[in-house]
Amino acid sequence: MHSPNISLFWSTFIKLDIGSKQKLISSYRSGYRVEQWTLSGYIPYTRLFHSSRVTNQIQKDGAAVLPSPQEVTIILRKNEFNKEFPSGSVKSYDSNQLASNDPIEDTRSEGKCKLTPGKCLLMGVFDGHGGPACAQVISKRLLNYIAAALLPVDLVNNYIKQEHKERLVETYNDRADIVPDLKVIYENSFNQYMSNLASTAKPEIDVKASFEKGILQLDNDLSREVLEPFKADGAINPKTLSVALSGAVACISYIDGPHLYVANVGDCNAVIGTMTEDNEWVAKKITKEHNTENLDELKRIWSEHPDDERKTVIRRDRLLGELAPLRSLGDYRYKWPAEILSTVAVPLVGPKAIPANYHTPPYLTARPDVYYHRLTPKDKFLIMASDGLWDMITPLQAVKLVGEHMKGKVFFNPLKLPRKNIQLGDINELLLHRKESLKSKPKDRNAATHLIRHAIGGTEYGVDHSRLAHLLSLSSDVSRMFRDDMTVIVAYFDSEFIRQCPT
Structure with a gap:
């Protein structure tokens, strides 16, 4: 999930001939453990999870021609999306994705809770590994699990009694669906979850506890949906197994009025762009990654296993020498007992299903860290993104890019005179100012696209x-040497609405 040093690798790679490039790629790949669980069980009915295997280079007289600026823009804008809201603390959001893997292992989901009293907004970024199956499935299910945990007990009971169930979350930009046989399994799991909530839900809603309950319950269901049928009749469903064996990290935000909660599992990140009194941009990083750069996380893992495993539980900056994130959903290769892996996973995927030095599982948890931030009028936007973006640019660089984009994107709209009976001289001054300001007009209306463009092709x-055309024209097996999949959401806050919220 972590890209190599992009500048060093690129400066070396671009100067080589074809044969040398292939040798460099082979050398790089031999040092990285790459595993792919190929059983997906998920059918997209549009090209949301698109292929990047076919290069974007054009052959002309036997030589490769890089895509033009217009063709680059088409590639970058393929998956962009925008949603505006008539009221509330979020005015609008922009989102986009760019694949590096084939198929893309990232995904995202956004929606508004329909039954919770505050009609809160939920947004999630999910970065998969070991294949796309887990990320794709949890993006379809997790917002509902969290929204259900946010309901007071009376609304939980009302939902259970409904013959035709009302949707808990109104999702946007939802381009894919789960295959019918899995949909039945997932609906049964969710109904059982709702029944459990009815007996345990409290009148007072605790958002942090609701996040934790929803995330952990879905992760438990991913396991149960494999093991219960196996224990009953020895049957293994390869679709549910592929979801449980692949994994995904997640970053989910909850926005209700001035209240912002962010739950994080793994190494996606959320950053707030704040404008100071001196009109300077500040990046407030809300989340903290669960990886080996987080000393508290290392101490937690070491404390959960015997001292004689200290050298094996973290090797090569990875969990058991294999997994970069130290928390995730799915990834039951690092959670199930070895006996279960031997009987359930090994027959389908081979002995590598059990990692080396696998003595005291579970080694992995899906328990989130949940952060709270009260929004102020100075908080202008929230950026949520997978590590494919953060590997390329810093939080402050991202905030400054979106801040500049905010200033420039107003020129995508027609000029409106500020008042009636305005004098011709004032109109002329307004037009001159607009002409000068148009120099800062961004190339992309969508801020997520703007970030991706600068993350890949940006220089000082x-x-x-x-550089941008080269990196976008590489086939997926080469592209992954330079960058990861990228998923970005930028949510804009309504400062005036937040200003009027009670303190």
Whole structure:
């Protein structure tokens, strides 16, 4: 999930001939453990989970021609989306995804809770590994699990009594569906979850506890949906097994008025862009990654296993020498007892299903860290993204890019005179100011696209088209050497609405 040093690798790679490039790629790949669980069980009915295997280079007289600026823009804008809201603390959000893997292992989900008293907004970024199955499935299910945990007990009971169930979350930009046989399994799990909530839900809603309950319950269901049928009649469903064996990290935000909660499992991140009194941008990083750069996380893992495993539980900056994130959903290769892996996973995927030095599982948890931030009028936007973006740019660089984009994107809209009976001289001054300001007009209306463009092609002098075109034209097996899948959501806050919220 972590890209190599992009600048060093790129500067070396671009100067080589084809044969040398292939040798460098082979050398790089031999040092990385790459595993792919190929059983998916998920059918997209549009090209949301698209292929990047076919390169974007054009052959002309036997030589490869890089995509033009217009073709680059088409590639970057393929998955962008925008949603505006008539009221509330979020005015709008932009989102986009760019694949590096084939198929893309990232996904995202956004929606508004329909039954919770505050009609809160939920948004999630999910970064898969070991294949796309787990990320795709939890993106379809997790917001509902969290929304259900946010309901008071009377609304839980009302929902259970409904013959035709009302949707808990109104989702946006939902382009894919789960295959019918899995949908039945998932509906049964969710109904059982709702019944459990009815007996345990409290009148007072605790958002942090609701996040934890929803995430952990879905993770438990991913396991139960494999093991219960197996224990009953020895049957193994390869679709549910592929979801349980692949994994995904997640970053989910809950926004209700001035209240922002962010739950994080793994190494996605959420950053707030704040404007100071001096009109300077500040990046407030809300989340903390669960990886080996987090000393508290390392101490937690070491404390959960015997001292004689200290050298094996974390090796090569990875869990058991294999997994970069130290918390995730799915990934039951690091959670199930070895006996279960031997009987359930090994027959289908081979002996590598059990990691080396696997003595005291579970080694992995899906328990989230949940952060709270009270929004102020100075908080202008929230950026949520998978580590594919954060590997390329810093939080402050991202905030400054979105801040500049906010200033420039107003020029996508027609000019409106500020008042009636305005004098011709004032109109001329307004037009001159607009003409000068148009120089800062961004190339992309969508802020998520703007971030991705600069993350891939940005230099200290601006976006380098040659660099951008080269990186977008690589086939997936080569592209992954330079960058990861990228998923970005930028949510804009309504400062005036937040200003009027009670303190």
